[in-house]
Every structure is written in C-alpha cells, then in structure tokens.
Amino acid sequence: MTRTARAARALTLADVARATIVIVVVLVIQQTVLDSVRIGGAHPDLMVLLPVMAGYAAGPDRGAVFGFITGLVADLFLPTPYGLSALVGCLLGFSTGIATRGLVRSSWWLPPVVAAGATAAGMGAYAILGAVLGDPGMLRAYLVPALVVETPSAALLAVPVLRFVAWAVPEPGPSHGAPAAGSVR
Amino acid sequence: MTIGLLVLASIAIITLDYRGQAHGVISGVKRGAHDAFSPVQHAVDAVARPVGSFLSGAIHGGDLESQNAKLRREIGDLQRQALITQATRNSLRALQRLDQLPWVGSTPTVTAQVTALSPSDFAATVQLDKGSTSGVAVGMPVVGGAGLVGQVIEVWSSGCTVRLVTDVNSSVGVRFGAGGNLALVQGSGLGRGLTVNLVAPGTALHKGEVLTTSGLQNAQYPAAIPVASVTSFSSTPSATQEAVSARPLADLAVLQYVDVLQWQSSP
Numbered sequence: 001m002t003r004t005a006r007a008a009r010a011l012t013l014a015d016v017a018r019a020t021i022v023i024v025v026v027l028v029i030q031q032t033v034l035d036s037v038r039i040g041g042a043h044p045d046l047m048v049l050l051p052v053m054a055g056y057a058a059g060p061d062r063g064a065v066f067g068f069i070t071g072l073v074a075d076l077f078l079p080t081p082y083g084l085s086a087l088v089g090c091l092l093g094f095s096t097g098i099a100t101r102g103l104v105r106s107s108w109w110l111p112p113v114v115a116a117g118a119t120a121a122g123m124g125a126y127a128i129l130g131a132v133l134g135d136p137g138m139l140r141a142y143l144v145p146a147l148v149v150e151t152p153s154a155a156l157l158a159v160p161v162l163r164f165v166a167w168a169v170p171e172p173g174p175s176h177g178a179p180a181a182g183s184v185r
Numbered sequence: 186m187t188i189g190l191l192v193l194a195s196i197a198i199i200t201l202d203y204r205g206q207a208h209g210v211i212s213g214v215k216r217g218a219h220d221a222f223s224p225v226q227h228a229v230d231a232v233a234r235p236v237g238s239f240l241s242g243a244i245h246g247g248d249l250e251s252q253n254a255k256l257r258r259e260i261g262d263l264q265r266q267a268l269i270t271q272a273t274r275n276s277l278r279a280l281q282r283l284d285q286l287p288w289v290g291s292t293p294t295v296t297a298q299v300t301a302l303s304p305s306d307f308a309a310t311v312q313l314d315k316g317s318t319s320g321v322a323v324g325m326p327v328v329g330g331a332g333l334v335g336q337v338i339e340v341w342s343s344g345c346t347v348r349l350v351t352d353v354n355s356s357v358g359v360r361f362g363a364g365g366n367l368a369l370v371q372g373s374g375l376g377r378g379l380t381v382n383l384v385a386p387g388t389a390l391h392k393g394e395v396l397t398t399s400g401l402q403n404a405q406y407p408a409a410i411p412v413a414s415v416t417s418f419s420s421t422p423s424a425t426q427e428a429v430s431a432r433p434l435a436d437l438a439v440l441q442y443v444d445v446l447q448w449q450s451s452p
Contacts, residue, residue, distance in 0.1 A: 031222075032229045035304050041375035042306040061187045068191045072198075076218035078305045079338060079346055082211050083198030090191040123306075130307060133199065137353025138307045141374030146306035 011062075011170070018168035019066060023073055026050055026164075031077065042145040044153035045119075047074040048126075049161050051089040052118040052154070055096030056111065057166035063093030066169050081133055084126065092122045115158035120151045212339075219341035226301075292407060294444040295319050297327075300344065309352035309375035310335075311440060316344045324405070326446045332411035332434030333357065333398065334443050345445075350412065350433055351375055358404055359396040359412055362389055367399055370412055370431060376438070379413050381429035386420045388427060396431060407448050 026046045034044050050070045055063025071089030075082045096118045103110065123146050130138035202211050297315035315321050317340050327334040327347045335355065339346040348355055355372040359381075369382045381396065394415040400408020413431035420427045 027222075028225060028229050031226055031301065031304060035302055038302060041309075043302075045306065064188045064191050068195065071195075076215050077222070079303070079308045079310050079348070080305055081199055082202040082215070083195050086198065087192065087195035090188060090195060094188045094191075126307065133203065135307075135354065137372075137374070141353045141377070142307045145374075150306065 010172075015168065015170060019069075022164055022168040023050070023070055026161075027073060027077075039149045040145045042142075042149035044157065045146075045150050046157065046161060047071075047085070048088075048092070048119055048122050048150065049115060049154050049157060050165060051093035052096045052115055052122070053111070053158065053162045053165040054169050055093040055098075055118075056100050056114055057162060058097070058169040058171050059101060060094045060097030062169055062172055063097040064090040065093070066165075067091070067093030080130060080135075080138075084129060084133070087129065088122055088126045091125060092118055095121075111158040111162050112155040115161075116151045116155040119154035120147055123147050123150055215339070216341040219344060223341075223343050230300075293320075293447045295321055295447060296442060296444055297321070297345075298442055299440045303375070308354075309349040309372065310338070310346050311349065313345050313347060313443065313445070314343070315445065316340050316342050318342050320447055321345050321445050322447075322449065324449055326406045326410065326448060327443050328410060328446060329435035329437075329440060329443050331436065332413070333406065334433075334435045334437065334440065336405060337445065347443075349375070349437055350379065350435075351377060351437060357406060357412055358399040358401055360399045361394050361396045361415075364389075367401075368396065368429070370396060378416060379431045379433060381413075381415070381431050382426065384418075384427040384429050386424055386427055390415055390418045390427065390429065392416065392418075395434070403450065405450055407446065 030046050034046060037043050047070060051063060051067025054066035054070075057063075058066070067089030068086050069089075071086030072083075074085045074089075078085060096114060099118075100110075100114055105111075123143060127139040127143040127146075131140075198211075295315050297313035297319075299311050300314045301312040303310040313321075313327075321337060321340055323337055323340055325337045327337060333350055335347045335349040335352070337345050338348045349372070350357060350370065351372040351374060353372050353374055357370045359368050359370050360366065361368065366384070366388055368384045371380045371382060373380055384390070392415055396412045396415070398404065398406040398408055398410040398412060400406065411434050413433050416430050416432050418427050418429040
C-alpha cells in the first residue's frame with residue numbers, strides 16, 4: 001500500500017491493534033525500566049511523550065484521541081486523580097498537531113524540539129490542573145524536578161518514539177499538514 | 186469537535202472520581218489493571234531491571250566511588266557494633282515486654298518488599314508486593330526499620346501503593362518533648378525534608394529531637410511510632426509558630442523491606 005493510499009483511508013482494525021501494541025509496549029517499558037531511572041526524584045515519562053508524538057505524526061484529532069486513550073491507561077497506574085492524564089494527553093496531542101501541521105518536517109532537530117517544548121507544556125498543565133483540583137503540592141514541590149528531568153529526556157527519546165507511534169497512528173488524509181520529505185515513515 | 190468531546194469526557198471522569206460517585210468503579214478498574222499487569226510487570230522486570238539499574242548506575246556513577254568508601258567505613262563500624270547490638274537486643278526485648286510498644290508489641294504486621302518506585306513524578310509513593318490477599322487494606326500504616334514510612338492508599342490483590350511521609354499530601358500528627366507537645370509533620374516532596382507545623386513559639390526543642398505519632402482519637406496512625414528527627418528550628422518575633430524542619434527516620438531512598446501494620450483508625 002502506498003503512503004498516499006494509506007493516509008487517505010480511515011482508521012482500520014489493524015491501526016487500532018497497532019496503537020494498542022504501542023501503548024502496551026511503552027507502558028511496560030515505562031513501568032519496568034524508566035520508572036527506576038531516578039534523577040532528583042523524577043524520571044523520564046514516555047506516557048507523556050506518546051500523545052505529543054501522535055499529534056506530531058497524525059495531526060490534532062488523532063493526536064487528541066490517542067492522547068486521551070494513553071492518558072486513561074496511564075491513569076490506571078498513577079496515584080494522581082483519575083482522568084487527569086487523559087485530559088492533559090488529549091490537550092497535548094491536539095495542540096501539538098495544531099502547532100506543527102504547517103511545518104515542513106525535513107529538519108532532524110524538529111521532533112526533539114517539539115517533544116521537549118510540548119512535554120514541558122504538558123508538565124506545566126498537569127501540575128496546574130492538579131493544583132486546581134486541590135493538590136497544590138504538584139505545582140509547588142514536584143513540577144521543577146519533573147521539568148528538569150522529563151524535558152531533556154523527551155528530546156532524547158523523541159525520534160524512536162515518533163517512529164514507533166507513526167507506525168501505529170496514520171495521518172487522517174492529505175489535508176493534514178505538509179507531508180514530510182524527512183518524515184518518519 | 187473531537188477535542189471538545191474528549192475534554193468534556195476527561196472532566197466528567199475527574200469529577201465522578203472526585204465526587205465519589207464512580208470511585209468504587211474506578212478503584213475496581215484500577216485494581217483489575219494492577220492485577221492483570223502485575224504478572225507481566227514481574228516477568229519483564231526480571232529481564233529489564235538490570236537495564237534500568239545500569240542506566241541508573243551510569244547516571245549516578247560519580248557518586249558510587251564515594252558511596253563505596255562510605256559503606257566500607259560503615260561496615261567496620263557495624264562489625265564493631267554487632268557485639269554490642271546483641272546485648273542491646275536482649276535488653277530491647279525485655280523493654281518491649283515491659284512497655285508493650287503499640288506498633289511493635291501487639292499490632293500484627295505483614296512484611297512486604299518494595300517492588301517499584303512512584304510511577305508518577307507528581308507523587309512520592311512506592312509499591313509493595315503484598316495486597317488484599319495478604320490482609321493489607323487502605324489506610325494501614327507502613328513502617329521501616331527506623332520509623333514510619335507512610336500509609337497504604339491503594340490496594341489490589343497482589344500489591345499496594347504506599348504514600349510516603351515525604352509526599353506533599355502526607356500529614357502526620359506527632360508528639361515530642363517531655364511535655365508531650367503536639368505538632369503536625371507534613372511532606373515537602375520526595376528527597377526533601379519534612380515541615381513541622383503548629384509548634385508554638387518558644388517551645389523547648391533541640392536538634393535530633395524525635396517526633397513520634399500522637400495516636401490521638403481519629404488519628405491516622407497508632408501512637409508512639411517514631412516519625413522524624415528535628416534538623417533545624419527558628420523563630421521570628423512576629424511568627425505565630427516556630428519554623429521547624431525534620432528528616433524522616435526511615436531511610437526512604439533505600440527502602441527494600443517494610444512492615445505493614447494491620448491497624449485501622451477507629452472512628
């Protein structure tokens with residue numbers, strides 16, 4: 001199947017299966033490897049990076065849906081309010097898709113920069129929403145270590161995660177952004 | 186359109202969880218997810234943990250040499266203390282029989298291993314390998330060798346999540362001093378000290394003063410569990426309370442085994 005033909009169609013069962021595989025594999029890697037990599041009390045978080053890269057690879061709508069589902073799954077294992085990661089995930093996927101859809105993606109440095117910027121914004125949103133929901137400590141005590149660790153690690157992990165996500169979440173059609181000469185596929 | 190629906194759905198889920206209307210359902214789903222994921226996690230963990238340890242070791246490699254030197258010195262000290270400890274242990278057993286320390290003497294415990302650190306950068310928690318099938322329940326206190334570690338906040342059949350005393354949402358009522366002064370110990374985040382609130386200006390304090398759980402009615406913890414020791418205190422003329430800092434007595438950075446006290450707060 002050509003890239004154009006694949007991009008023009010709607011999501012199929014195979015796409016859903018691939019997206020499920022991506023979420024489960026990333027969740028396992030996160031819980032078994034990355035959660036134990038502690039720097040100043042914080043660790044790299046692939047479950048935040050997934051929606052960002054989904055928005056980058058597949059545009060705002062599919063990024064939002066993928067971010068919402070990823071967040072719901074992540075929330076199952078977090079002690080923070082249920083639904084908070086889903087809210088931040090769908091906002092991250094959507095806003096990353098909107099912010100990057102006009103960009104020509106031939107630069108190798110673009111995914112790391114987008115990943116770092118969007119992850120930092122996501123962490124800020126997560127802490128602010130947590131504080132609004134009655135947990136001011138998320139903003140006061142945890143945000144800075146999370147930003148210091150997760151932002152650079154998101155930049156480092158952006159390219160492999162983007163390739164993995166782009167394999168699972170196809171672009172919805174030609175209307176989404178400029179297809180990339182240096183694209184991930 | 187899509188984003189609007191998703192945001193509304195997220196807010197609805199958060200609201201239902203907060204208001205408690207769907208809390209039972211959500212807790213059940215979370216327990217099911219933990220139970221389903223635990224075998225996968227343990228299997229992959231056995232293979233992947235060395236990778237995580239390697240990465241962690243690479244990041245903290247600079248500290249390892251100094252830690253090794255420190256540990257060698259400590260081994261020498263410990264060997265010297267071993268002989269003394271044996272005699273002290275005998276004395277301690279006798280004292281426990283005499284004093285019936287509430288958290289050691291009479292409360293049944295479940296010994297558990299720490300299996301994972303917090304999956305979130307926005308909470309100071311650990312996960313244990315004992316859950317509801319071992320008699321662990323939400324609200325039970327968790328102690329390490331030297332003192333209070335935290336409290337169980339989530340349980341599934343084969344494990345549980347413990348909120349550490351350093352978490353910003355942790356508050357522990359404590360007593361200290363000969364007069365049994367009361368105060369409130371609150372967390373400031375993982376790896377940081379504790380803040381001791383409600384200490385009146387001019388209260389007699391000294392560095393190293395041990396704070397123990399108060400055990401007042403409706404308390405979250407039984408009485409007399411050592412919690413923290415005072416590291417600094419100061420007061421300004423206009424202050425309504427002393428600014429007191431403390432550090433947890435249990436070494437939360439290297440937790441491996443802990444005891445869950447099968448104790449529930451009485452209403």
